[in-house]
Amino acid sequence: MVPVGYYTTLSAVLFTIGVVGVLVRRNPLVIFMSIELMLNAANLAFVAFGREAGQLDGQVIVFFVMTVAAAEVAVGLAIIVAIFRARQRINVDDLNLMRW
Amino acid sequence: MEQVTFFVTALIAVASAIGLVVRRNPLHGALFLVVNLFCVAVLYLLLRAEFLAAAQVIIYAGAIMVLFLFAIMILIPGRAETGRDPFRRQRLAALPLGAAFLLLVGVLMWGGPPPGGAPPPPGGAAAVGRLLFTDYLLPFEITAVLLLAALVGALVLARRRA
C-alpha cells in the first residue's frame, strides 16, 4: 500500500505549483485555473488525511469544497465576461493588480 | 501494482500542473488542468474514495472545465500573453516564495504523523450521503444558499443590459 505521506507530499507540491502560477501569470483565466489547482491540492490532502485517520469526514469536506469551487467558478467567469464586455482586454497587468 | 499506479499518476499530475503554469496559451493550460483533475480522480480511487472520484470527474473535469474552456474560447481566442512584462520584480519574488512552500512539502514528508493502521473508511455514495444528511446537514444547507447566491450574482453580472 502507498503510504499516506506520499499523497500529502504530492498535494503540497501541487499546491506550491498553484501558488507560483498565481504569482507569475498575468492572464486572469490562467490565474483562476492556478487557484483551482490550489483547491484541488487541498482536496487531495483532505482525502489523504481522512484516509489516515480512518474517517469519512475528510471526503465529506471535499464534497463541500467542490460545491464552493463550482460556485466560485460561476461568479468568477461572470466577472471576467462582464469586464470583457466593458472593454476588450483582460490581462491582469492592465489592471495593476498589486498596486500599493 | 498500486505503487506503480500512484507514481505514474503523481508524475503526470505534477507535469500537467507545471504545464498549466508555464504554457503561454490559456487553452493549453486548461487542457493541462483537465489532465491534472483526472489524475487527482485516479488518486481518489486509490484512496478508496469512489464517490469523490466520480464527483471529481463530473463536477470538476466536466462542468467546471467546460465553463473554463467556454470562457477562454469566447474571450481570448488563441491570444497569449505578449509584450513587456511589467511585473518582473514581483515574479522574481515568486521564486523564493515557491521555495518557501517547498518547506511545506518537507513538513508533510517528515513531520507528518506516523502512518496509522486505521482501516479505510467506506467511500461509496451511500456512506458519504448518509453523513451529508445527518452530521453535515447544516453545511449542506449552507451550500444550497451559497449556490443560490452564486447563481443570482452570476446572472446579474452576465446578463445583457435590461
Added chain:
Amino acid sequence: MELAFPVIGWRVITPMLLVTGTGFACLLLDLLPPKERKGHVAAVGLLGLALAGLATGLLWGQRETAFREMVALDEFALFFNLLFCVATGLVLLLSHGYIRRQGIEQGEYYILVLFAALGMMLMAAGTDLLIIFLGLELMSLSLYVLAGFFRTRPASNESAMKYFLLGAFATGFFLYGIALIYGATGTTSLPRLAEALARAELGRDPLLFAGLGLLLVGFGFKISSVPFHMWAPDVYEGAPTAITALIATGSKAAAFAALLRVLLGPMRGLQPDWLVLVWILAALTMTLGNVVAIAQSNLKRMLAYSSIAHVGYMLIGVVVGTQLGAAAVLYYLAAYTFMTAGAFGVILLLERRGAEAVQLGDYAGLAARHPLLALLLALFLLSLIGFPPTAGFVGKFYLFSAAIEAGYVGLAILAVLNAVIASYYYLRLIVYMYMREPEGEPVVAALTPAAGLGLAVAVWGTLHLGLAPGPLIGLAQGAVGPFLP
C-alpha cells in the same frame, strides 16, 4: 437502510434563518412588478434584518450549540449578529437613493447584501472550520458581485476582478490551512480541536503550525492586514460606495470574529507561537496604512488606507489576548462600523457634474454649500482620529490601555504615534471643507429620507458610544466570556 434524522437546533440558527428567509422573500418579491422601482425590496430586507436583530436580543444570555457543535449560540455570536444587522441595515438605508441615482437599482443588489450578511453571521457563529469557510465564501462571493455592480464602469469591473482573484487566492491558503490542521488533529471542529491540542505532544506538530500559518494568511487577506492588503485600495475605490462601506465594516468584523474565535479559542495554548507574528502584522499594518494614506487625494482610497491602519490597531487587541483586549476589539469594531459607514454615507451623497465627488478638491468649501453634511463628515472624521467625546476616542483608549495593562507598551506607543500621523490626513480634509474657498462646479447633495435616517443612526452611534460607552463595554466583555471568562 434507516437514517436517523438529525436533531435540528432551530433556536441556535434563528437569526440566520430569519435573514435567509428574508433573502428568499426578496428574491420572489423582485420578480413582481414594479420593474423600475425596487425600494420595497430594500424595505423588506430592512424588516428582516430588524427581526433578526430582535431575535438576537431575545436570545441574549443563552448558550447552546447545535448540529454536532458546528454552530454556537453564545454572547459572542449574538454580539456580532447585532453588529452585522446594524452594518447591513445602514448599508441598505444608504444604498437605496444612491443606486437609484447611479442607475443600477436592481432587486438582486439587496438580495446579495442579505446573503453577504448571512455569510458574516455564519462566520461569527461557526464553531467548525468548515462552517467558517462556507460563511466566508458566501460573504465573499456576494461581495465580489456587489463590487462589480456598476457593470458598465471599468473601475468597478476591475474592482470586482481584483477582489475576486485575490480573494479566491486567499481562499486557497485558508482551505489548505484547514486541511493541514485536519491532518494534524483529525478534526475541524473547534471544541474538539481544543481537546486535541490539550494533549501535549500534538502542540508541537509542525503540520499544525503550518496549518495555522496558512489560516492566518487567509484571514490577513480578509481583514486586509499588511502584507495582504494590496487589494483593498483598488477595490474600495472601484466598488459602489455603499458596498465599500459594507466591505470596510461588515466583512472585516466577520473576519475578526472568526479570527478571534480560532486564535483565542483552541489556539490559545499556542499563543507564544503566533504572538510574534501577529505583533509584527499589527505594527506593519497600522504604520503602512497611515503613511500611505497621507499621499492619497482620492477620498475612497484614503479611507481604504485608513481602514487598513484601523485593522492594525485592532490587531493589537488580538495580540494582547486578554479578556480586556478581546473586548476592546469588539468595541472598536462597533465604533468603527458607525463612523466608517457614516463617512462613506456622506461621501456617497455628494456629486459633481454627475460623477461621485471623491477627490479632495471636491470638498473645498463644502461647509459653505452643505453645512450639515460637512458637519457630519467632520464628526465622523474626528471620531476616526479618536477625538473625545466620540466612539473612536473610547475605542482607542480602551484598546491602548488594554495593551499597556498587558505589558505591550511598545505596541501602544507605536499606535499612539500612528494616531498622530493619521490625524494629519483626516484634519486636512476638514481644513478643506471649512477653510478653503469652493472652486469649479458646485457639488450637489442628494439627501433622501432613507439616507438621512442612515446618517442619523451613524451619528447616534458615533456620539452615543463616545458619551455613554458603559453598556456596550459591558456587552463586549460578556461577549468574549465564552472563551475568556
